[in-house]
Amino acid sequence: MTQLNLFEGIENKEFLEYHKTNPHLYEAFKQVAFDAMNMGFTRYGANGIFEIIRWKRAERGDDEFKINNNFAPLFARLFVNEYPHFTQFFRMRKSKFNKYIENTTKP
Secondary structure, eight states: OOGGGTTTTOOHHHHHHHHHHOHHHHHHHHHHHHHHHHTTOSOOOHHHHHHHHHHHHHHTTOTTOOOOGGGHHHHHHHHHHHOGGGTTTSOOOOOTHHHHHHTOOOO
16 A cells, blocks of 8 residues: 555545544644653654553543544644644655645644
8 A cells, every 4th residue: 555545545524523623632742742852852653642642541531532543644744734843753755635734724
């Protein structure tokens, strides 16, 4: 499977709807990314950030928290779109979602 086909099953509206109804997730994503930077990381993975968010939610007793792993690269693209000076923090391949993310605004 090529990178361009990676998100084939994800509709733009599905991600956008999730993003709009869960703005706290993007805020948590940004916080963990900045925490990693403050710890000295120059690169980190979006999936790793999702796992940290899951861990923190579990510590608070939120066993019902669900998030689609396929959204991790999209949140990384949102982050880099909002903070272009951190373009190198996430290693990203070319995707058909690059333009979509550029046109998506934060909720």
